[in-house]
Amino acid sequence: MSRLSWFNTVSLTLGFAFLYIPMIILIIFSFNESKLVTVWAGFSTKWYGELMQNEAFLDAAWVTLRVAVFSSTLATILGTAAAYVLVRGGRFFGRTLFSGMIYAPLVMPEVITGLSLLLLFIGIGLDRGILTIVLAHTTFSMCFVSVVVSSRLVTFDRSLEEAALDLGCSPAQAFRLVTLPIIAPAVISGWLLAFTLSLDDLVIASFTSGPSATTLPIKIFSAVRLGVSPEINALSTLMIAVVTVGVIVASLVTKRAMVRQKQDEQAAAQVE
Amino acid sequence: MRRAVLIAIPYVWLLALFLVPFFIVLKISLSDTALAIPPYTPTLDFSEGWTGIKNFFSQLDLENFVWLTEDDLYWKAYLSSVKIALISTILTLIVGYPIAYAMARAPEEWRPTFMMLVILPFWTSFLIRVYAWMGILSNEGYLNQLLLWTGIISTPLTILNTNTAVYIGIVYTYLPFMILPIYSSLERMDGSLIEAAEDLGCSRLQAFWLVTIPLSRPGIIAGCFLVMIPVIGEFVIPSLLGGSGTLMIGKVLWEEFFSNRDWPVASAVAVVLLLILVVPIVLFQRNQQKQTEAEK
Numbered sequence: 374m375s376r377l378s379w380f381n382t383v384s385l386t387l388g389f390a391f392l393y394i395p396m397i398i399l400i401i402f403s404f405n406e407s408k409l410v411t412v413w414a415g416f417s418t419k420w421y422g423e424l425m426q427n428e429a430f431l432d433a434a435w436v437t438l439r440v441a442v443f444s445s446t447l448a449t450i451l452g453t454a455a456a457y458v459l460v461r462g463g464r465f466f467g468r469t470l471f472s473g474m475i476y477a478p479l480v481m482p483e484v485i486t487g488l489s490l491l492l493l494f495i496g497i498g499l500d501r502g503i504l505t506i507v508l509a510h511t512t513f514s515m516c517f518v519s520v521v522v523s524s525r526l527v528t529f530d531r532s533l534e535e536a537a538l539d540l541g542c543s544p545a546q547a548f549r550l551v552t553l554p555i556i557a558p559a560v561i562s563g564w565l566l567a568f569t570l571s572l573d574d575l576v577i578a579s580f581t582s583g584p585s586a587t588t589l590p591i592k593i594f595s596a597v598r599l600g601v602s603p604e605i606n607a608l609s610t611l612m613i614a615v616v617t618v619g620v621i622v623a624s625l626v627t628k629r630a631m632v633r634q635k636q637d638e639q640a641a642a643q644v645e
Numbered sequence: 646m647r648r649a650v651l652i653a654i655p656y657v658w659l660l661a662l663f664l665v666p667f668f669i670v671l672k673i674s675l676s677d678t679a680l681a682i683p684p685y686t687p688t689l690d691f692s693e694g695w696t697g698i699k700n701f702f703s704q705l706d707l708e709n710f711v712w713l714t715e716d717d718l719y720w721k722a723y724l725s726s727v728k729i730a731l732i733s734t735i736l737t738l739i740v741g742y743p744i745a746y747a748m749a750r751a752p753e754e755w756r757p758t759f760m761m762l763v764i765l766p767f768w769t770s771f772l773i774r775v776y777a778w779m780g781i782l783s784n785e786g787y788l789n790q791l792l793l794w795t796g797i798i799s800t801p802l803t804i805l806n807t808n809t810a811v812y813i814g815i816v817y818t819y820l821p822f823m824i825l826p827i828y829s830s831l832e833r834m835d836g837s838l839i840e841a842a843e844d845l846g847c848s849r850l851q852a853f854w855l856v857t858i859p860l861s862r863p864g865i866i867a868g869c870f871l872v873m874i875p876v877i878g879e880f881v882i883p884s885l886l887g888g889s890g891t892l893m894i895g896k897v898l899w900e901e902f903f904s905n906r907d908w909p910v911a912s913a914v915a916v917v918l919l920l921i922l923v924v925p926i927v928l929f930q931r932n933q934q935k936q937t938e939a940e941k
Contacts (some may be wrong), residue, residue, distance in 0.1 A: 377747065377750065377751055378750075380743075380747075381743075381747035381750050381751070382747070384743035384744055384746070384747045385744060385747045385748070385751070385759070388673075388740070388743070388744035388747075389744075389762055391740070391817070391820075392762070392763070392766050392817075392820065393762075393766075395774070395777035395778060395781060395817070396766070396769070396773075396777055397775070398777065398781065398787055399773070399776075399777045399780070402780065410780055410785070411780065411786060411787065411790065412793060436659065442754055451654065451655045451658055452655075454651055454654060454655050455655035455659075456650055457651065457653045458655065458656075462648065462651075465652055470657070471652075471655075471656055472934075473930065474659040474660070474663050474664060475659070476929075476930050476933060477663070477926060478663060480870070480871070480874040480875060480922075480926055481878075481922075481926075481931060482874075482875060482877065482878020482879070482895060482918065482922070483875075483878065483880065483895075484880055484895045484898045484899060484915070484918075485670075485878065485898075485915045485919060486879050487917060488670060488898065488911060488912065489666030489669065489670045489915070489916050490662065490665055490666050492666060492669045492670055492673055492908070492912070493662070493665060493666040493669055496669055499690070508661075508662060511658075512658070512659070512662040512663055513660075515658070515659075516657065517794075519655075525865070526726050537915075545647070546648065569768050570703070572770070573770045573771055574770070575772055575881060576880055576881070576899075579903075580902075588774050590770070591773060593773075593776075594772060594881075596853075597776050597779070597885065598884075598885070599778050600779070601776070601780045601783070605776065606780075606834075609770070609773040609776065612769070612773060613769055613770075613773065614769055616765075616768050616769050616770075617765065617769075618769050619768075620761070620764070620765055624711070624757075624761060
């Protein structure tokens with residue numbers, strides 16, 4: 374099939390227009406001079422300037438960034454371990470419960486996760502702040518990491534690990550020298566996923582944060598409830614820009630890694 | 646020994662921060678409301694040992710759950726959440742399937758770009774994507790401006806703060822969850838099957854209906870669950886795009902907790918919501934496990 378039929382062309386065009394036009398409008402109107410967001414009054418970057426002066430937003434952004442770095446790193450470690458155990462661990466006591474606990478948070482309504490974690494933190498007397506948000510975010514994003522990593526683990530050739538073990542590696546060495554480099558792209562995309570999930574989360578953060586720690590989504594939500602504002606448009610544009618650059622860079626990096634891996638595999642096959 | 650440690654760390658983490666909190670929700674949903682901090686009196690007190698547990702069962706009155714059935718706000722909210730979730734899942738499927746289909750039929754070298762274009766909005770903040778529609782759908786918003794300018798309508802339409810806006814918001818934000826699983830099942834499909842069906846006398850529509858749809862069923866099922874389950878408990882979309890007439894249980898729970906500070910009732914709402922979700926969640930997990938095993 375070399376060409377698209379007109380029907381497929383139309384559905385792709387309409388589909389991507391639907392997905393992208395709202396964001397494009399948002400970006401355009403972040404450069405609007407007027408405070409009235411629906412009337413165009415000329416090009417201006419003044420809302421970006423005002424944003425940079427808004428201490429509350431900057432503080433919230435700093436809290437959000439710290440939470441995202443800590444929770445996604447922890448979630449990647451825990452999620453990779455969980456994926457390894459699920460795919461390679463064989464049978465162990467309570468395996469069904471374990472896999473249930475990995476999959477359930479993926480579809481659990483955030484209000485329930487948030488409420489239950491809050492009641493736990495209050496129950497054990499943990500003060501709500503950055504620490505509690507990190508714990509909450511780690512818990513739900515480790516499940517996403519584990520799903521991403523286990524899908525890579527399922528497809529890779531196990532005999533590579535066995536060869537390493539036969540050649541005298543300890544299991545830990547085999548993991549570090551063979552398994553980890555192969556699953557690295559999945560681990561990295563798992564980390565990125567956990568990072569954006571944490572940056573993005575409003576509901577769970579609202580339940581588990583205290584007065585000392587407000588994240589950016591909480592701030593945006595309370596501002597947005599009052600209506601559309603050009604300052605929020607500017608903030609949204611910055612966030613969209615960061616994500617777009619991040620996703621494109623990440624996909625280029627993984628693509629290169631995959632190409633290199635393929636070359637390595639071909640070279641290895643020739644040596645044999 | 647190492648293996649045990651590797652299993653134990655994520656296991657214990659999930660037990661402590663995922664499973665135990667549910668039992669706390671359950672416990673508080675059975676407590677009485679009180680004007681105190683925290684605002685409830687526990688009826689289950691483990692520190693008293695056996696007498697505590699005995700007292701708990703003798704005093705167990707399920708009053709918060711009785712309250713849920715007596716005030717019709719709650720069951721109306723449950724019903725309307727399920728209704729909104731079902732309708733929007735069907736809408737998302739109708740919008741998403743043709744896109745996934747066209748992506749799978751596109752020349753191979755374009756597919757990664759299309760994939761990226763579908764995934765990119767998914768990485769962008771959910772809140773921002775919902776917020777973008779507030780400016781489009783409001784009375785003096787871009788959509789009304791466009792329609793007035795082209796002369797299709799003469800008075801602005803009221804869309805923001807209605808259920809229509811909620812449906813638009815859900816379809817928009819959950820579309821990638823529908824497209825990706827359907828695309829991955831369609832992409833794996835062998836194109837010669839369609840040719841065979843057409844050779845054997847099927848029309849194109851028949852071939853689509855009898856071959857393509859059944860073969861993409863795992864993707865359709867996964868996509869529908871991925872949209873429907875989280876939408877039932879959705880909070881952000883109804884509170885930003887919906888109006889006072891939009892009843893959704895996620896919003897009710899939020900208000901019960903943050904505005905009314907009624908923790909026991911909020912917990913009872915969560916327990917009932919979870920009971921409603923158990924069936925689709927278990928079905929979804931079965932579907933996923935079957936898929937993973939088929940891939941092995």
